[in-house]
Each structure stands twice: as structure tokens, then as C-alpha cells.
Amino acid sequence: MQLNKYKSQNVAVFGLGKTGLSVINALISSGARIYAWDDNEGQIANAKTICKECNFIHPKKYNWHEIGTLILSPGVPISYPMPHWIVKLARSFDCKIKSDIELFLEAKTASQKVIGVTGTNGKSTTTSLIGYILKSAGRKVAIGGNLGLPVLDLNRDAEIYVIEFSSFQLELMNEINVDISVLLNIAPDHIDRHGNIENYIAVKSRLVEGSKVAVIGCDNEFTAEIFDKFTGNKIPVLASILPFLSFQSSNTGIQLGHVSDMKINLVSNAENIAAAYAVCKLLKIDSNIIIDGIKSFPGLKHRNEPLGKIENVLFVNDSKATNAKSSEKAILSYKNIYWIVGGKSKEGGIELLSKHFTRIRKAFLIGESTEAFANTMENKVDYMKCCNLENALKLAFREAINNKEKITILLSPACASFDQWKSFEERGEAFCKMFENLRNAFTITCAV
Template structure:
């Protein structure tokens, strides 16, 4: 745990008692603050009270006694409408911050030179965060990994000059972190997402840019317009990452074929044959990890060893099994067309399992990749809409449920003449029509594959 001492002796209102909220309340209390915590869920309130946190209905509180409102990142700050606690805090003239801001203030107070790597972007954040942490750990560094990737930042060990914090940040978290100043800030890419929470693409991109503006060193993917514009506005040290052909960007790295090259054309890393880093998007993730690791003083040989030994993350193009020639890949994290595009470009002869609760635009953006698909297997609420898009372009079977689709796809792939057909679960949909989460969906797929003959 990181005790938060910057509010010692003061009273703080806290709303949102999920995993990160509870960790924040405990850290504030350990640092000497008086915490009054609240949540809309009575069970969350009860869990917090059982751990010694003072809980109360903040509607009845005297907000003039608080020094700040600490808000969980999932609670609306601006759109579609501010949460009622936000309105109360503004009326009282209070700052509204999150747990990442508390970490930044504690680092600035206790260990301002402590290495802090912050990663954001629409896609690839978790893989890149895990890959950087893996490379540093394999090289013998003391690494703490957390944030949006799963472990609350204040549950980690405290910052120190000998310890590297590698932290994934969502736009929600950045929005609550006004003093964000990482040693190395990473922006992977920006595509439309969370517009219901930010109101417009310009707002969303502007929040992502905050991370870059505050970084000592910025590592920026330049393959989309918003990120490229941010790179051009960046003042001070920056490294640019490009996936494609031609020379690399000045002072940056380019991913070409299966290698990563510097701007002089020298190969600095080989990613060929690494199953956990398939596809151009993972080429970008790997190049960013190489750039960050080099900036932190890791030797190229150690970086290469870390890339080779990276196991990947569950539900992100995760190889879950083979049956003869057939490869089974769990990409359940692909909850929109943009994410699924990454998987479709990484394989051919695809037996594609897709469907669920559709996002805006459906799978129409994936039409250019339909020639890679041997057969599609439809599940869930989006079946009718997706069938209409596939009609006449890709043969498909309506399967309704994942178990039926997995068996049908396995049989279809085994009967195909391709040298390595792929059964790919990459739904391009949210999971909530049939599953608790994308993790639940991916776990069920993994078990279904293991149960195949």
C-alpha cells in the first residue's frame, strides 16, 4: 500500500467504493486523512465499513468541511451529466481528483525522481503496459504494474528511485489527474471511444494529450491523425513510433515486416514468430516497449529476451489451444470493430465467431477484411444485423450461443483445406447480452476449446 500523506489532518469526501475506491480510502486513512466514503451500492458501503472506513450518505454531509472530493474513475465527471457529488463539490469550491492524482502528489512529495511510466491510448494499453513491465522485470528491475490494467495504483509499493511504476491510464483516470507528470508518457493511438463520457472526439483526444504534455519523455504512435497532431505539438523530448514502410520517423522507431528499426535503418529488435505479438498493432506495442525500455537503460539484448518470453494477456489474441492443424484464438477483449480489425489482419483462413451487444457502426468497417474469413459463426443479439452485413460476402451460420459456435467452427476449420485454419473468437461486440463480462466470455471459450475432442 502507498499511504497518502498529502491530506494528513484534513477531511476528504470519497465517492465510489469499488476496487480502486476502497484501496484509495484505505491509503488516505493510512496517511492520516479523515475519509467520509459513499457509494450508491449498499454492499460496497458495507464492505468498506467492515474494513474500518467511515461511510455515510454524502447528500447529508457538510461539504464546507472537506478539502477535496476523490472520485472513482467510473463516475461521470462531465458527460452525459455530472454526478451529483461533482455538483456538490463544485458548489463548495473543492478540487475533484482521483487515485492517480493522489499517487502523483505522493511521488512528488516523497520520491520525485522515482521512474514512472504512464501508458494511454484507445487500443493496446494493457498489452503494452504488461509488455513493458515484463521486459523490465526480466532485466532485473523492481517493477510495480497497475492502474487501469487491474491493480489499483495505491495498492502497489511506494515510489522510490530504485523502483519503476508502469501504469495504464484510461481517459477517465487522466481526467481526474491534473498534476500528471510521468517520467515517460506513452500515447499509442486515438480512435473514437467513450464519447458518451467525453461529449466529442476533440474532448477525448484533448484528455489523452494531457498525459503527453506533462511527460519528461513522450513516446507517441503517429499512425492516426489525432496522435500525429499531438506529436507535432509536443515540445521537448519525444520518440515517434510508426508502423509501415519506408524510413522511420526522425528520432523514432518504425515497425517493418517482422522487425523494429531505428531512423538509420538499423534493426533494434526482431518480433518474428512471437505468437503473443502477432499483427501490426502488436508491432506498435512492441516498438513502444522497446523505446521505453531503452529510455530506462535496458540493453537491447535484454529487451529482445523479454520480447521473446512475453506470454501475452488473456483475452487479447490469446492462443488457447490447437487441434491438429487448427489454431484457437481467444480475442474476447475485442468489443468493437476497431479492435477486431487488429485480429483479422493478423490471420488468414479465419473461422470467425462474432456477435453480442453491437456497438455503433456494427461490423461494416470490417468489410475490407472479409476476404480473410472462411466462415462466420454468429452469436447473441447482433446476429440479424451482422448477417445483413455478411450476406453475399462471407458464408455464415447462425449459432446463437458460444458453445454451439465453438463446436461448429472447430468442425468447419478441421474440414478446411488450409494449412493452418484459425478459429477466432473476436466478437466486435460488448458481452452483456449473454455474459457477465468479456473476461467471462473469453474464459468460457477457453474451456469449450479444452473440452473439444
């Protein structure tokens, strides 16, 4: 993406992870002069090997009177619990603070459409599903943002951009202008960053307010209220009445067909499917193409992902479930569950899941949240404290394989991964490898 507006301009970039490096690359190719920094010395050292044209100088030594814009990475807080020091410094000189997505929206052409997707849960699946259907319809599509590639690395010639927005990214933006927004749901999350649920809701609402048409999930109390208050063009989607999709403009639904025809789990993806259908209809995609796309969509890795069976035991990787509301969808998809749960807990823990404990045969607790979750489960569901994922899987399988009933061993942590892993992806990949090792060992044992 060419950022011609910044040619010969002095621009500061703070945060040198994937997003920051993407920004630097786009700005350098557009002829800007870059001043780059990070709190992490390792990130600076890495960036120096990649970005030879940058000025790596501590921001306190910048001549801020000559710097027009500071581009922040999403991980840098601008308000709660307090603005990062670089934010305070830039504001003291009235320097504009922007995000990479804002640069992208400035640079795209008027004919290129942008679909923005957000929500607490399901946004990655919905973003991917919309892109998948549009590609199958022959549209030239690019998918990125919080999911996959940073927006400035996307194909500049795409006809439609499908962008996932996190609350961190939305918080950074001064202006938002997208053709279609999707707000799926809201549940308490990232409260340590936003301070309280009201601030979190306000940040998520910004995408709706900055769109020409808003597709809003109305099964959720927070988003239903946003729908009612929003005075712009809007379409409600109600996942609760699938296999039919509800639209404001029509009293008739579109039947998707038999559940068995789909590769993804309908129970955990109902809201995502409904939203994707609504967006694609707005873009005038034929209904048959949309439905065929929904049926053939393979789903996302680490999201309610069936790995395979060993005898009577099904293994499911739902490592992407980093809060209780997300885990709820996977729990409702199965019965006789041996639940591997735990990690760095979010606000509220797993209290809201207690109404589903009858589906849990036994819970295997891991990570930092072990004691808190044990207290929640006391006298409600059988549990075992396992410390880590490897122990939990071994103990769960040992019990499940001796059970004649069909059992699902479900990794759905309802927690962030950062107590024991770098990311939910690393946690999920580890679980996949453990499953493969277990299956291979079991096969060899049976053969002997």
C-alpha cells in the same frame, strides 16, 4: 503508498469498487478521516465489512465545508452526458475532485520514475511488456493502474512505475506529471462517455501534455496529428515498418530477429513492441536485454491468445478485442478464419473491417449486435446467427473439423461484453473452458 498530505483531513470517497477500496485503505493508513458512499447498496454493504473506520453517510448529509477533497472512481462521469450528482454537489461547495492516480503522483518521491501508457488498443500489452523488460533488466518495477492493481496498492519502494491510463482515469485528473508517456493509437471508443471523438482525443492527449518525453504512435491519423502539434520532447514510433523500429533521432532501425523467435504475434503487436523498445531505450536499457525480453514475453491472457489445436483447427481467444480496430489486428494474423463476433457494439460497428472480409471463411454472430452485423456482412461474407458463445463455438467447430484445410476459430468480438457477460475476462474464461471441454470430449470420442 503513504498519503501524508491528508493526515487528519476529511476526505470523501465515492465509488466503492476495487479503486475506491484501495483509496480508502491508503487514506486510513495515512491518518485521514473518510466519508464513503456509492450508488450501489451492495458495494456499500461490502465496504462496511472491510473498512470499519469509515463514515458511511449519504453525501447530502455531509458538512461539505469541512471536506477538502472528493476522490472519485473512474466509472463516475464528471462531464458528458452530464456530471454525476455527487460531482455537482461537490462543485457547489468548491470541493476539489481528484482520482487515485493523482493522489499517487502527489505522494511518489522525486527519484521514482513514472511511465504512463494509453491508447485505444494495445495499452495493456504495452504496459506489461515494458514492465517485463525492465524487470528482466534488474530494475525494481511496479505495474498497475487500469491494468491489474490500483496504483495506491503498488509497492511504495519501486524504482519505476509503469501505469496504464484509461480515458476515464485521464478525464478525472487535474494535474498530470509523468516522466515518459506512451500514446499508441486512437479509434472511436467510449463515445457514450465522452460525447464525441474530439473530446475523446482531447482526454487521451492530456497524458502526452503532462509528460517530460512522449512516445507517440504515428501510424494512426489521430495520434500522428497529436505528434505534429506537440512541442515538447517526443519520439515517433512506426509499427508499419517492423521488423525495424523507427526513431526520430536515428535513420537506422533495430532488427528484432525472426518472427518465429517470438512468443507473441508480431502482426498484432508491432505497435506495442515498437513503443516498448523506445521507452526502454529512453531508460538506458541495453538493446540485447530489450530484444531478449520482447522475444520471451508470453503476452496477455485474452489478447490474441492461442489456446491449442484439435486436428486441423486452431482456437484463438481474443476476448479483449472490444472494438473493431482491436479485432483488426487478430484478423490480420490468420487466414481461413471462422470468426466468432458480436456483443454490445461500439460506434461504427465493424464497418472498417469489411476490407478484411476475404480472410473470413464464415462468421458466427452472437449477442446484441447480431442483426446489425448481419446487415454489414450481407452479400460480403457467409454468416450464421448463433445467439450465444456456446452455440457459436459448437457450430464453428462442427464445420471446421470436417474441413481438410487448416482453420482458425477466432473469438474476437469487436464488442463490449456487457450484453451477456460481466467483463471481457469472464467472456474469455468461458471460451477457454468451452475449448477445454471440447478438446476433452473429442479426445474421448477418438479413443473410443
